[in-house]
Amino acid sequence: MRRRKPINRHWWGLIFVLPGVLYFAVFSIFPVLFGFTLSLTDYDLLDPPNWVGLDNFRELFSDRLFLTALGNTLVFVAGATVPVWVASLLAALLFDQVFRGRTVLKTLFFLPVLPPVVVAAVVWRMLLHPNGVMTWLFGAWRGVTEIDWLSNTVLAPLSMIAVHDWAAIPFFMLIWLAGIVGIPPELRDAAHTDGATPLQTFWHVDLPQLRSTAVLVATLSTINAFQTFTLQYVLSTDPGGPANSTLVLGLLVLKYGFQYFRMGDAAAVSVVLFAMILAVTAGQLWFNRRAG
Amino acid sequence: MTVRTLYLAMLTSTAIVLGCGVAHSEQVTIKMWMHEHPPRIAIDKAIIAEFEKANPDIHVDYSVLAVSEFTTKLLTAFASGSGPDLFNQSVVRVAQYYTSRILAPIDYAAMGYADEKALTSNYLTGFEGIRFAGQLYGLPTEVSNYACYLNNAIWKAAGLDPNRDFPKTWEEMPAIAEKLTIRDRNGVPRRRGFDFDWPSLPAYWLTLNTMMHQRGVNLFDEAGYKATFDGPDALIVMQYLVDWVNKYKLGGPQYTDTRTDFLAGNLATDCSFGIWGIPQMHDAKLDYSVKPLPRFADGKNDNGYDAYAYYMMVNARSTPTVRTAAWKLARFYTDHAVELFTGAGLFVPRQDVMAKTSDVDSQVFLTELKKARFAPRVVGYNQIVDVLARGRDAMMQGGQPVASVLPQENDDMNAVLKREKARAEAALK
Amino acid sequence: MWFVCAALAATVFAFPIWFMVTSAFKAEPEVQAIPIHWLPHDFQWFARFREAAEFAPLWRYFFNSTLLSLVHVAVTVFFGALAGFGFAKYKFPGRSFLFLFVICTLMIPFQILVVPLFIEVKAFGWENSYPGLIIPGMMNAFGVFMMRQYASDLPDELLEAGRMDGAGEFHMFLRIVLPLLLPALTSLAIIVFIWSWGAFLWPLVIVQDRELNVLAVGLTNYSQPYQHAPMWGAAMAASTVATIPIACLFVFFQRYFIKGLTAAAVKG
Numbered sequence: 001m002r003r004r005k006p007i008n009r010h011w012w013g014l015i016f017v018l019p020g021v022l023y024f025a026v027f028s029i030f031p032v033l034f035g036f037t038l039s040l041t042d043y044d045l046l047d048p049p050n051w052v053g054l055d056n057f058r059e060l061f062s063d064r065l066f067l068t069a070l071g072n073t074l075v076f077v078a079g080a081t082v083p084v085w086v087a088s089l090l091a092a093l094l095f096d097q098v099f100r101g102r103t104v105l106k107t108l109f110f111l112p113v114l115p116p117v118v119v120a121a122v123v124w125r126m127l128l129h130p131n132g133v134m135t136w137l138f139g140a141w142r143g144v145t146e147i148d149w150l151s152n153t154v155l156a157p158l159s160m161i162a163v164h165d166w167a168a169i170p171f172f173m174l175i176w177l178a179g180i181v182g183i184p185p186e187l188r189d190a191a192h193t194d195g196a197t198p199l200q201t202f203w204h205v206d207l208p209q210l211r212s213t214a215v216l217v218a219t220l221s222t223i224n225a226f227q228t229f230t231l232q233y234v235l236s237t238d239p240g241g242p243a244n245s246t247l248v249l250g251l252l253v254l255k256y257g258f259q260y261f262r263m264g265d266a267a268a269v270s271v272v273l274f275a276m277i278l279a280v281t282a283g284q285l286w287f288n289r290r291a292g
Numbered sequence: 293m294t295v296r297t298l299y300l301a302m303l304t305s306t307a308i309v310l311g312c313g314v315a316h317s318e319q320v321t322i323k324m325w326m327h328e329h330p331p332r333i334a335i336d337k338a339i340i341a342e343f344e345k346a347n348p349d350i351h352v353d354y355s356v357l358a359v360s361e362f363t364t365k366l367l368t369a370f371a372s373g374s375g376p377d378l379f380n381q382s383v384v385r386v387a388q389y390y391t392s393r394i395l396a397p398i399d400y401a402a403m404g405y406a407d408e409k410a411l412t413s414n415y416l417t418g419f420e421g422i423r424f425a426g427q428l429y430g431l432p433t434e435v436s437n438y439a440c441y442l443n444n445a446i447w448k449a450a451g452l453d454p455n456r457d458f459p460k461t462w463e464e465m466p467a468i469a470e471k472l473t474i475r476d477r478n479g480v481p482r483r484r485g486f487d488f489d490w491p492s493l494p495a496y497w498l499t500l501n502t503m504m505h506q507r508g509v510n511l512f513d514e515a516g517y518k519a520t521f522d523g524p525d526a527l528i529v530m531q532y533l534v535d536w537v538n539k540y541k542l543g544g545p546q547y548t549d550t551r552t553d554f555l556a557g558n559l560a561t562d563c564s565f566g567i568w569g570i571p572q573m574h575d576a577k578l579d580y581s582v583k584p585l586p587r588f589a590d591g592k593n594d595n596g597y598d599a600y601a602y603y604m605m606v607n608a609r610s611t612p613t614v615r616t617a618a619w620k621l622a623r624f625y626t627d628h629a630v631e632l633f634t635g636a637g638l639f640v641p642r643q644d645v646m647a648k649t650s651d652v653d654s655q656v657f658l659t660e661l662k663k664a665r666f667a668p669r670v671v672g673y674n675q676i677v678d679v680l681a682r683g684r685d686a687m688m689q690g691g692q693p694v695a696s697v698l699p700q701e702n703d704d705m706n707a708v709l710k711r712e713k714a715r716a717e718a719a720l721k
Numbered sequence: 722m723w724f725v726c727a728a729l730a731a732t733v734f735a736f737p738i739w740f741m742v743t744s745a746f747k748a749e750p751e752v753q754a755i756p757i758h759w760l761p762h763d764f765q766w767f768a769r770f771r772e773a774a775e776f777a778p779l780w781r782y783f784f785n786s787t788l789l790s791l792v793h794v795a796v797t798v799f800f801g802a803l804a805g806f807g808f809a810k811y812k813f814p815g816r817s818f819l820f821l822f823v824i825c826t827l828m829i830p831f832q833i834l835v836v837p838l839f840i841e842v843k844a845f846g847w848e849n850s851y852p853g854l855i856i857p858g859m860m861n862a863f864g865v866f867m868m869r870q871y872a873s874d875l876p877d878e879l880l881e882a883g884r885m886d887g888a889g890e891f892h893m894f895l896r897i898v899l900p901l902l903l904p905a906l907t908s909l910a911i912i913v914f915i916w917s918w919g920a921f922l923w924p925l926v927i928v929q930d931r932e933l934n935v936l937a938v939g940l941t942n943y944s945q946p947y948q949h950a951p952m953w954g955a956a957m958a959a960s961t962v963a964t965i966p967i968a969c970l971f972v973f974f975q976r977y978f979i980k981g982l983t984a985a986a987v988k989g
Contacts, residue, residue, distance in 0.1 A: 012890040013811020020804035034837035045371035046392035108731035116919030153690035243685035270833035
């Protein structure tokens with residue numbers, strides 16, 4: 001009589017997840033741990049790594065490049081989150097209204113989301129040429145023929161924020177819309193019957209319902225903004241921009257790692273970046289727990 | 293077994309042993325890496341073929357790498373122990389290789405020279421950049437210095453004579469450049485008379501060092517670990533450059549780089565080409581003149597642009613046999629300097645090459661070269677040049693005063709150098 | 722009134738895209754003309770595209786990007802579904818730990834991986850090669866996460882029925898589970914494609930040969946060429962080429978596209 005193989009069916013689960021787990025172990029978890037280790041060394045590729053403990057981190061606080069990058073990143077994050085949060089909400093409210101041509105206009109408004117970040121950066125690099133289209137649009141009527149959008153130390157970071165927001169606002173509008181669609185219409189009708197103005201309806205009915213969406217938009221846009229890299233890389237003349245005004249932490253990792261070949265410092269900067277992002281994620285979880 | 297079979301067996305086995313012996317005899321392979329410079333590649337291959345024929349026991353594994361990736365690839369190759377045995381690289385990188393003990397000192401015997409003198413006596417100059425602690429670590433494959441090219445048509449159209457009116461001093465330059473500049477109704481220069489090549493970091497590096505040398509000072513000290521970009525002369529140099537952009541508005545980093553503009557006929561004067569620019573001028577069909585770089589009226593030294601060089605070096609981490617063969621190849625290669633010059637425009641100040649440069653334009657370069665200093669070599673070149681460029685931006689694009697930015701730049705450079713020095717010392721332990 | 726606001730917003734936001742596409746079909750002097758030409762005066766079908774293809778290996782870049790994205794999609798979708806299903810419907814020792822292990826990788830910003838991953842990949846000998854370009858990043862934990870959500874919603878009765886013919890668990894996965902998950906898989910496929918298509922930092926670091934480069938990085942050859950003036954017309958043409966696949970996905974799979982994007986957002 002054939003013995004039935006007493007293999008527990010559930011071991012198959014382990015077999016199914018194993019390829020993924022192994023892959024992540026090799027290509028995600030191990031490199032992160034390796035990165036933590038690297039951040040404790042001084043390694044320039046030519047000589048073997050030299051253990052320095054927490055020196056790299058200690059030195060970061062007096063490293064002007066790091067402090068500049070940190071400041072720039074925080075400024076960028078502020079500019080890429082608050083205006084985006086507000087504008088995308090307004091856009092969602094706008095396109096939630098019913099009017100002729102809404103679908104077409106919404107699609108047009110959504111176009112910035114389609115091209116990859118690189119494409120957007122290349123196109124904007126051309127539009128922001130000192131004697132280019134944006135100068136013409138903003139300067140022609142004032143008689144100005146040259147605006148250094150990307151090479152002026154004040155304008156450059158603002159241009160980065162503007163380009164980022166251009167693509168982010170339509171994207172987050174979508175998220176808001178998904179949330180708005182979930183608001184029970186009865187609530188709104190009730191408010192309308194009670195004689196509330198659109199503004200009051202919005203403030204007392206919509207916003208509370210949108211709380212988790214609001215937190216989501218805030219968190220996502222923040223995490224995304226912290227990691228920004230491609231935009232600054234393509235839109236700056238030299239990675240870092242004029243007087244390092246567009247040097248963000250993501251770029252600094254590349255600079256330390258692949259321009260200066262200070263691998264240990266590159267790793268240290270990335271650890272700091274990681275920590276900041278973890279803090280934001282933790283913040284979101286805390287918020288959600290309070291809300292939920 | 294018969295005696296005959298035994299005899300046959302002995303003969304065959306001896307033949308096999310001998311044959312294997314011959315096949316396993318010393319075949320040395322030299323891994324050679326060069327930059328991508330299309331006119332030179334064909335010449336390289338011919339030279340290598342000749343070398344292999346003359347040295348059947350040496351094989352050359354030749355690779356060409358893109359210019360923009362050469363430095364990174366070299367570093368990552370050295371890091372993984374798979375670096376080339378023989379390679380050609382710019383002088384700005386050599387300090388780093390030297391401190392990491394990648395460079396092998398010249399083996400004169402392998403090259404067939406009695407001593408250093410026997411080698412250097414063939415050259416006018418060019419070894420300064422590869423000399424460390426009195427020893428030489430490479431052979432120059434290109435030595436270059438910039439001079440000024442003038443677009444004769446534009447000069448004449450502005451009513452100026454390239455020969456008489458080209459300024460001899462920096463002080464006179466703004467006025468002349470202004471005459472050659474065409475501006476739009478807002479004063480924005482549409483065609484510049486003269487500008488510095490701002491976007492190119494190497495050109496900026498050379499410009500700063502040159503001007504400092506002209507005033508009799510240096511950017512760094514002898515050892516190359518302390519920045520001395522402060523003091524009244526540094527202020528004068530930097531203020532001149534800042535005024536060029538902000539006060540006279542004759543150009544700036546936001547405009548197209550000068551080489552592209554000059555070759556397109558949209559710039560009256562450019563001083564960022566070397567002797568190798570001459571064929572490019574012909575290709576662009578420009579009617580040009582060559583003039584020496586302006587000096588400072590109150591400057592101490594009569595030098596033109598600092599010279600820079602490319603050197604052929606040998607990897608100290610290769611085996612001794614390979615290193616010997618590599619030096620042999622290096623000598624053989626550089627002995628073809630004349631072909632490399634006539635075919636690829638690579639100038640080396642050797643007797644045989646200089647014999648080919650009797651035309652007026654080339655003579656300007658040669659005369660300047662005799663007076664030129666060598667661009668300083670610093671470890672951490674990438675970081676240093678970044679500090680200089682970003683400081684420049686702060687002054688030019690950010691409007692900050694020179695007097696406050698310069699000390700900051702100096703401090704930043706010293707911080708970099710201090711860390712590089714500490715690292716070099718740690719590596720030696 | 723709403724219409725006016727919306728029209729204004731749509732115009733401002735769509736303008737750069739309009740500019741990019743129309744410039745791809747303009748003659749070179751027109752591309753940089755000020756005041757701008759809203760429509761090409763001298764319409765040229767392929768001149769800018771041909772220019773782009775001559776200056777740099779545009780179609781090679783396109784091929785590489787497609788290869789990379791398709792491999793990433795295939796791997797993430799298949800193994801994501803497999804692992805998601807495994808986590809959802811099987812109880813094995815270490816399940817929670819392994820799931821946490823996988824999900825943790827979602828929190829890792831790429832910047833912290835760049836340098837160590839580069840050193841690791843070089844150690845494998847994969848630097849500047851197809852494996853080095855494609856393999857790191859070809860599986861995304863988001864796929865596992867999303868598929869686990871959808872797989873746990875599958876009714877167990879269907880799975881039991883699938884086991885009846887005794888062909889084995891894996892067979893059941895292929896025959897029953899995958900088809901049931903198809904809509905979710907499509908959304909996942911689209912989102913992974915978009916992410917991989919725009920991948921920039923990793924290819925930038927690992928690739929050195931022109932022939933191996935992806936479109937995202939190759940684009941910079943036109944806007945910041947080495948020792949050459951920027952070729953704007955060609956850049957706009959190449960940019961249009963780079964946008965077309967995503968635009969197509971949007972047009973034909975709009976529902977899945979939107980669902981995919983919002984799913985990715987909600988995962989946080």
